[in-house]
Amino acid sequence: MKYINIDKKNWANGLKNLYENYRLFGPVKNNKNHVFKKLSKGELPDLNYLNTLLSPKSIVFPQSETMFEYSLDESKEDHHILKEIDKDYSPRALIGIRPCDAVSFKLVKRNFDTPEYKDPYWLSAYESTIFAGLACSNPCSTCFCTSAGCGPFHEDGLDLLLVDEGEYFIAKILTSRGETFIKSAGWETEADPIAAEKTIKNMKIKAEEKIASFVSTDQLKNKSAIDLYAAPFWEEIAFACINCGTCTYGCPTCWCFDIQDEISKSSGIRMRNWDSCMYPLFTLHGTGYNPRNAKVQRVRQRFMHKLKYYADKYGDGIQCVGCGRCIRLCPVNIDIRKVCDIMNNYES
C-alpha cells in the first residue's frame, strides 16, 4: 500500500493541478450548512466539517436528471423519437467525501448495476468519479457507522483516503485510479508505509471510540419477514411520521426514482426525479388502487426495505451506512436506531 504525505502548503497548488484534468466537487459552506458542489477554479473545499446536510448521492444520481429529448412536430423527420441528451462524463473527483457516504455508492450500485439491467446514467457518472475520502476524526453523536457495516476510517468504496494530520494529510492510495489522481496533483512525497499505517491505525481507534451510538442488527436475518411485517409496533413507530420525503432525500442509500415526461409546445423531455416511498403517489396503480394507501404501510416499507428486505436479498448487511442524516433531519424525530433495535429484538 502506498502512502503520500501532502503538506497543506501544497494543497491548493495540487488542487490547481487537478483542476486541469478533473472536474472537482467538494464540501463548501453554503449559508449555515455544508453542501457538496462543483468547485470553481481556485475554490477550495472546506474540509473542516462534520458532514454535509444532504448526502452527496446527487453528484452521481441527480435529484432531477433529463435522459431524452424529443419533438412532437410532425413536420420534422425525427419527430416522436427519443434522443439521448449529451452529458459530461469526463473524469471528476469528489474530494472530502466521508467514508460512510463513499460506501453508500457501493450499496446503491447493487440497484443500478445488475446482471440483467445496467443503468447507463448512474453507471457512467459513477465510473467517471474518483472518490477521494476524508477520514472522520470527529464523528457526530448521531453517527452509528461502526454498527452499520462501515466506520469513520472505512476504505471500501474509496480510491484514496485522506487523513488529516494537522500540518499535512496522509493520503492512503487504495486503487490505481487513486494513484493516477494523486500523481496528477503533483503530490509526490511518499510516506514510510509502516509509520503512516501506524498513525492511521491509532487515529482510527480513537475515532471509533468516539462513536457513541449503535444499532443491533444481528437478529434481523433470522426474523421472518412476515412476522416483522405483521408486528404490532408499526402503528406506534409511524404515528409521528408526517410522510414528507426528508429522510429519503437526505439518505445516501435511497435510490428510488420516478420517470416523467414534460412537454412544452412541440418539444418534450423525459426525465427522472427522486421519488420517495413516503409519498402516497409512490405506489399508486394506474387503476387507482394503492397497495400502500396508509401512512403506517409506507413507514413500514421504508424500514423493512432498509433493514430486512435488502439484508435478505443481498446477504451483506443493511441498506444503511449509519450517517445519521435521517435522524438529524426528521421534523418529528423518528429515529432509525430505535426502529432497528425494535425490529432486531422483536419476538412474535
Next chain:
Amino acid sequence: MPEYTAKIKGISARLLKEEKVEIVIGFRKGTIPMMNEPCFVKTPEDVKELVWDSNCGINLANYLTNRKEKIGIIAKGCDSRNIVTHIIENKIKREQLFIIGVPCKGMVDKNKITSMFENEINEVSEVEENIIVKGEGFEKTLNKNDVLQENCKICIHRNPVLYDELAADLLDEQKNIDRYEDVRKIEAMATEDKWKYFKDLLSPCIRCYACRNACPLCYCPTCFVDESRPQWVGKSLDTTDTRTFHFLRAYHCAGRCTDCGACERACPMGIKVRTFTKKLEKDCLELYGWEAGLSLDERPPLDTYRPDDPEGFIK
C-alpha cells in the same frame, strides 16, 4: 417545565382511567437535542412517557385529521387555534376532543441555537428561562427569549383559545407586538427586488414537502402537486414548479394559517417559508379584521360572502 409535564401526565392518566378518552396525543422526549416526538398514549401507565418543554413546536392538530375516537390532546395556543380551524372545517368534532390546554411560553429555534456553535451540540436542557447548551468542550447558558422561534417571538395568542382543562395558569399575552415588520419590508421592495428575494428564498428547496406535511391545514386527500390525472405541476426542481408549489400552498392557507411555525420548523433546508403565509395573514387581518382559529362561531372570511366584503383588490 417539570410542573407542566407533571400536570399533563396527571390529567392524561385521569382521562384514560375514567375512559373519557381512548388516546391522548402529546409529546415524548426526543432522541436528539431540541427534538421531541409526537406520540400517543392509550393507558394510564403509559402517560409517564409524556413530556412538555420548549421543544414541542410541532403542531399536534395535524394528528387529529379524520380520527374517529375520543381523543385527549395537548394544545398550546397555536395548536388550539388549529383545532378550532379543524372543527370549523369538519376534520374533527368538538365532542370527540378533550383539550388539555397549555399556556405556552414559546418554543426554541433549534436551527438558530445550532448555528450559534461551531461544534456539535450534545445536550440541551432548560431551567425556567435559561437554556443550557452543552457540547464537547463548551457549555453555555442562553436566555430563552433570545432563541425563540420567530413566530413565538411575535405570538399574541400564547394561551389556548379552546380547552377543557389547563395544564398551567393562563399567561399574560404579549402586548404591543409588531407582527408584520418583515412583511412590510418585503412589500416596500421594488418588483425586481421582491422577485429576487423570493427566488433566493426558495432556491434551497428540495421539494420534500416537509413544510406542507407538518401543516395542519394541508390535509387535502391529494395535494395539487401530487395530482397525476391530469398533472398540474412538474415534479423536478424546475424553479417555476417549485415556486408554484410554495405560492399556491400559501394561498390555500390564507385566512386559515395561525402562524404556528410548524412549516418552518420542519424544513430541513432552513427556508423561511412563513414569509408567504404571513403576508396573507396580514392581508386577512387588514381586509377582514380576521385572525384564524379564534372562534367556533364565525366562518372564515374566504369561505363566506358578505355584501360589505372589501373588493378594492379586485382589478
